[in-house]
Amino acid sequence: MAIAAESIDRRPRLVRADGPEKVTGTALYTADLRMTGMLAAKFLFAEVAHARITRLDVSGARLVPGVFAVLTAADLPDVRYSAGVADRTLFARDVVRFEGEVVAAVAAVTDEAARRAIDAIIVDYEPLAIVDDPEAARADDAPLVHPHWADYESDPSLVRHGNVAAFSSIARGDVDAGMAQADVVVAGRYVADGSHAAPIEPRAVVARWEGEKVTIWTSSQVPFAARDGVCETLRLPTNRVRVIVPHLGGGFGGKCGFHFEPHVAALARAARRPVKLVFTRREEFIAPDRRRESMIIEITTGVNNDGTIVARRGHVILDNGAYIADAAFFPQLAAMHVAGPYVIPNIEISAELVYTNHQPSGSVRAPTAPQTTWARESHTDEVAAAVGLDPVEFRLLNAVDTAKIGPTGQTYDEIGLIECIRRAADSAGWGRPLPDDEAIGVAIGWWPSFPVASGAYVKLDSDGAGQIITGAQECGTGAVMTLRRLAADELGMQPDDFQIVGQDTAVAPYDVGATGSQTLFNNGRAVVAAAGQVAEQLRNLAADRLEASAADIVLDSGVAHVAGTPDRNVSIIELAAIAARGELLIGHGSGQPPATPEISGTTCVGDQGMAAWVAPQFSCHAVRVKLDRDTGVVRVLEVDAVHDSGTIINHLGAVGQVEGGVMMGVGQALSEGTVYGDGRQRNAALLEYKLQTAADSPTVRTQFVEIATEGAGPRGAKGLAEAPNVATAGAVANAIARLTGERLRRLPMTPERVWEVMG
Amino acid sequence: MTEFEIASSLEEALALVAEGYRPIAGGTDLVVAARTGRAPLPGRLVSIERLDELSGIEPTTEGLLIGAVVTHARLMRTQSVIDDFTALADASALVGSPSTRNVGTIGGNVMNASPAMDTGAPLVVLNAEIVLRSTRGERRVAAADFWAGPGRTVAEPDELCVALAIPNQPDGSASAYVRLEYRRAMEIAVVGAAARVDLDGRGRIIGASVALTAVAPTIVAVDGATEVLAGRSLDPATLTDIADAASRKATPISDLRASDTYRRHCVGVMARRAVEAAFGRATGDPIAVPVNRSTGIGAAR
Structure with a gap:
């Protein structure tokens, strides 16, 4: 197994390429x-x-x-x-x-x-009539948000009716038989408020x-x-x-x-x-068709006395808001998260995306995952308690692992979820004595990598300086760093030798953008292919110059040399000057996106292609919280975030992604929630919609379980941008529940709600 | 269009205010209200923030005279305020963000008259007076009588708040301000409480005052705090009594930040904690400013 004892990036750390001009x-x-x-x-x-x-x-x-x-x-x-x-x-x-x-x-x-x-x-x-309640909006006699819904052009794979804009399900095995056979059946209903992406730049x-x-x-x-x-x-x-x-x-x-x-x-x-x-800040809150939808999540799990999960039934209602935006695949994605990264032989999970007169929902970092994972991981602790098992032990027993079959019949190659759980529990000190107002909670999560088409050019000009012309978009994801690293390594050069030219549709080839954690995964493949073409050109030029075979030329440390004889070399700068007088050094790349894996035994209604995941990412977060029992105020003190995102190309950037995702997760757990009145947002302002601040940030310890993943991104990398935003709220919930006894089944878990549940 | 004058003297400022100009110093209320559409900028503004007459922190024989344009940042760092009027330092250190504290002023906070103002409850328990001046003369109003409702004071339209006068506190007295907050920066009081406790030479409570933030149309004092606390040790029964007295005094509303039930409960908790912190300080426990960052859930680690 190719797990590194700990992730160490021995190469010089990259300075964030767009950092100096920003600061x-x-x-x-x-x-x-x-x-x-x-x-x-x-x-x-x-x-x-x-x-x-x-x-x-x-x-x-x-x-x-x-x-x-x-x-x-x-x-x-x-x-x-x-x-x-x-x-x-x-x-x-x-x-x-x-x-x-x-x-x-x-x-x-x-x-x-x-x-x-x-x-x-x-x-x-x-x-x-204002359609305000997505649960009631499903009734036959409910007023319709779109009376002419049936006349709209739509994707034929969507199952829709009335206010239900999209229905999806995933089913495998025999849930009724599974429930009947289970020793214990546990059911729970969880309600999550909507929330916002809330970028600081309107x-x-x-x-x-x-x-x-x-x-x-x-x-x-x-x-x-x-x-x-x-x-x-x-x-x-x-x-x-x-x-x-x-x-x-x-x-x-x-x-x-x-x-x-x-x-x-x-x-x-x-x-x-x-x-x-x-936009003003208020406009940024109310007008875009991208916000995290509110949800009602019902989960029932059948489990044997030995802790083995045998069946799960689930139903999710997602508040779509007035228009569908990009949410058509959300029901099936939500269903996958209600299943979760567990081995469950019998499942039947359905989800409905329901029109209301609220702001349209759409992709916000890891769409559907924080809410559904909060619910499922809360439920998981409740199931573990019902059979008297420790929550960590219960997850180790039931989590998907290498060669095991997941809830939708996907068999996993080498994955590191079990290692993520072990390391998070160890690092957090799971089981150690704590003051009586503190507790640790754990939660696990998963998230797909999205294979899509993507393109890039790489060129070296006459002085040997490089440019990566890419359709990729930098929104803080670190593309400015990883793409340069990949091109540099391909050409035996340094990341600083490259500038990125992009974010311009007239200049660069297509890329789907900073969405779906996909930039490194897909555009990285394109940059490697483009740089590979330039490398080929350089090897041919060097072969002529050094009177060797092109196949024997090695590009390293800014020179091209003959393999085995580093002294027989010519600098890349010199080769670039030669090329400038003849065939220019220009590469283009795209490459074939990885294929979606096969699954067996799963049937889907309203299938949106979410039941099988390419290169799934896994995580476990362990969170230590402190509770003010007099007021219900909760503070997150420490988070251990352990992620399997395949090979990590840029360690510094990856740690930044995880810390940011954790902070967003803490906000969703404790303070971020939209309040509606008469169908309108009542807290569309940063004073009343409470983001976490730097002063609130916990200590975050990040680890990566690095497994070079077949059929994934460059060098076996998977995505990472959204995965850190999946498990945190669930872990916070489980820590709070250990302190309150009674479980709070509303998100966000605001001080007043925590206080109420304590009675 | 807004007319904007920069006063070069207090007399000029008073004359302009008499003409209907609205005074502006840090602008943290006026400008934010205009930006968020709550209230447009007044048509005529006079800037008073550069007036030396309003920017002093002067010890007097009676106490401390704090100029109206002294910023929260300056108050929280001024040793005499920290030592003798600690609740006001506690409150100043919690206002808004560092940038709010660097430009926001005590006079502005007082005149804006928000029921959620942090400096109000400390001023009440410290028996401060608001010094008002106009072209007609000067008068002083006790903080406890100054606020008339949300956004309303007893000041006349032509009166400018020029200073806060805080009397010397008796030996053996100490104060504290504590608030309920949902996060540790950029926050507004959900509820809050200030307490002053006076001890005699043997460490027994002989006097006390408690005032509450954001549970009524104005800052309100808890009735009979001295009667509840005098002569008693701070055992759980005493603390429950003061918490109950605070909750009884509260007439909170339900809004986005909290329900009335939760506010009434929490203001009791805050009152209890403020009394404990004030008592602790009076007996030599070095509880650093602000209390919210020294003890409890919001403490620095």
Whole structure:
């Protein structure tokens, strides 16, 4: 087994490539851009949860001095869009279905003029019944968010009906027989509030037309998806829309998909001027169709007295909000997390994504996982207690492992989950005596790697300096570091010898963006392939020069030498100079994404391809908390986070990912939750939506169980960006439950809720 | 459009305030309210933050005179405040974030009159007076009588808060401020309590005052704190009595931050902890400022 005793990166540590300009303030973000004649954009939002527009009169707005453009649905092509179900339009047509729906947009010389124009728009509404409760919304007589749902174009694989936008299930074995055979059956119901990605940079978009072409600068995690969204909704070919992402101030999934790029492009076209949109913090909370959905999770598990799980039944209701965005695959993903990384021979889990008049839900870092894992791992401790087993022992007994068969019939090659559990428990001091207001909880998690197409170019110019031209998007994931490392290693050079050029759809080949933990996994493969072509060119040049066979040339430490005789060498700089006078050093790469593994015995209704996972990542978090019994305030003191994400290419960046994911998980566990009233968010502000602060951060000890994984990313790497955000809340819950006795089954586990459960 | 004047003297500032200008110093309430859309910036502003007349911390024979534009950061670091008026240092150290504390002022906190203000309860238990001046003259109002409701004070529109006057505290007296907070920075009081405890030469409680944050339309004093505590040791029964007295005084609302039930319970816990900390300090226990970072769940590790 290829597990390193501990992860040691012996190479020099990389300085974060975009760090110096960020910390010195020279990095430009979208909101920093200024252009001659640039106008300010402002939107009119619905500000009601569900209503029919009976009057929309923008004539007053057009008369406001300084206004150059006013747009409504009437001014744009009638295009319905969204992944999965084409259920929405850029601007509201006839009906508004959530408070952040865009009704109209203006562009004016100043923010103030734009605000006055928005205020001059007259809109009258006829209130419609607000669909506020996703559980009740499934009833046959419930009011429909989309009365014409059946007429929408949709992915034929989706199972939908009425307010249920997507239904999925996974089933294997015979659950009824399993439950009947089990010694003990444990059931639980868990309710999680919705939450937000809450990037510190509110989104911004700048659009400028030159003739028939538009350039859009945007704070997007997915520039190609942003481009494609503009092309779809404004009916433009892809080569007339160029999307550039300057430095991105965080995304956490909230900036996936395309959002307001088409609105701003349309405003700029109508105004014949560059236009800039910068969201306020409140707008950032209410308008994007990416937030973490609230959920109701029911789990029943049958277990034998020896601790073996024999059957699991589960049902999940996900609050989709008003439009489906990218959530069509969430039900099946949620079902996979309710199953969890356990060997369970008989399962039947279903999940429903339900329309409501809330903000649309969509990909936020590890979508569906923190809530479902919190519920499942809470439930796991309850099951362990029911058969009198220690929670760590119970997980070691039931967790998936190398060569075992997972809940959907996938057989695992070499995986390190068991080692993750052992190390986390050891490092946390599981079982040691603690003060009576402290406890340790553990939870495990899993997350897929996503194989998709991706491309890159690598070139060396005449002085031997390298550039990686990539479609990949850096949103804090560390692509700026790992891609340079991969190219450098392929060419026997140093990471500092390379600059990354990218985040520009007109310059670089396609990449799906900073989403699905996929940059290293897929774009790393592309960069290695592209650099490999340049390496081949260098070996051929060196072979001529050194009068050797190209097959015998080794690239190392900035030189090409003949294998076995390092003295017979020529520098890469010299070779680059030669190439500059002949065939240039340019490589392009993409490579074939890994194939999805086979599974056996599982049947799925509404299958979205989530029942089998390529290169699954595993984790175990052990969390020590302290409880103020008088007030219910909980503080997370220490977190041991142990991850199997395959080979770690950049240790420093990987540790940063885990620490950030843990902090996000602590927020979800304790303080982050959206409060709704009349279908509207009541805490759309950073004072009342409580993120964790640096002062709250626990000590995080990160370890990696490094297994070079076949059929994964470069050098056997898997993804890592989302995995750290999976298990933390569950571990916090289990620690709290050990202190309170009675278990709290609501997320977030706020002080008042903890206090209430203590009675 | 906002007219903005920078006063070069207190007289000029008072004249402008009399004309209807709103004073601004750190701007942490006015600007944030405008940015979040709660209240637009006033049409006419006069900046008072550079006035030397308002920026002193001066010992007087009666006590300490704290200028209205003294920042929270300065208060929490001033030794005489830490030594003699410790609850005010506790509270100042908890306001907002480091940047809020560096520009936010005690006068602004007092005049903004939020029921959740951190400095209010300490000022009440320390028997502070708010010094108000206008072109008509100067008057002083006891902190306990100063706030009239959320965002409202008894000051006239032309009166400017120029200072806080805190009387010398008797020998054997100490104070503390404790608040319930959900996180350790960037927080606002869910509820809070300040306590002052006066001991005689033998270490017995002879006087006490307790005031509460964010459980009523204004900062409120707990009735009869001296009667509850005088002559008693701080055993569980005594602490339960003061907690109950605080909870009885509370008339909290339910909002996003907490329900009324939880607030009423927690303000009792805070009152008990404030009394314990004040008593501890009075008996020589060196509980560092702020209490919230020295003991309990929010303590530094």
